[in-house]
Amino acid sequence: MQTLKFSTGNAKLSKRLIFSLPAGHSCPWAGSCRTYASRADGTIIDHPTPGNSVIPEFRCFAAMAEVRPNVRNARWYNWDLIRSTLYKEEGEQLDDLIQLIDTSMTVQKPLPLVRVHESGDFWTDNYFRAWMAVAASRPKQIFYAYTKALTLWYNYRDDIPDNFKLTASYGGKLDDMIMQFPDVFTRYSRVVYTQKEADDLGLSVDHDDSHCLGDKPFALLVHGSQRAGSEASKAIAERKRNGSFVGYGQASQK
Secondary structure, X not given: OOOXXXXXXXXXXXXXXXXXXXXXXXXXXXXXXXXXXXXXXXXXXXOOOOOOOOOOOOOOOXXXXXXXXXXXXXXXXXXXXXXXXXXXXOOOOHHHHHHHHHHHHXXXXXXXXXXXXXXXXXXXXXXHHHHHXXXXXXXXXXXXXXXXXXXXXXXXXXXXXXXXXXXXXXXXOOOHHHHHOOOOOOOEEEEEOOHHHHHHHOOOEOOOOHXXXXXOOEEEEOXXXXXXXXXXXXXXXXXHHOOOOOOOOHHHOO
16 A cells, blocks of 8 residues: 655654645745745746735745755655545545555554644545544644645544644635634734834744744744745845745754
């Protein structure tokens, strides 16, 4: 049986499993950050659609990693295997998808934390339900994810197990739901250009994903390779001149 590919950390994260899908292609509710990498050669394609989002435009941090063939191929492998399992017969095969994810995790080292979608998002009802079912069956592990799939979260809010920590991610087509249903979306993240912007919003800046496991909203400083001349790129350059945070290298961990 084929199994899904997981990684076990990067400069920002350690001691956790990480599952990813192709950025943009698997993010139907993305807005300000909508960015794709060509499956063929990793060429970056910017296609932000801010709509009603309060978040300024920026390139998706995760998409930029897909210029590397090994990263891009692993994410597309997962995407193809997920889709072929879910749609392999008439109607969506929820039980088969649950088995695929669970079996794939069984062959991994049983790390205490599981980040779902360093790249990608929940993109269909049964895909969302499958991850919730797997997490519920593994109460000794903590699962967490950023998501713009707020309709799915809201519709299945009673099916989310206590060990799955979701963070509503501003910058999508459904941003208005975050303030409309504050009792559901209690933890959210906002990308900001500067520390002052975070301070003005009363938000702590997360540098190591620890805020995803807390109970308060937080900010993320824009980082990564941004479009030349963009406001995001200028903000990063200014922080670099000031010797402040510019990315998630080992020295950035706190």
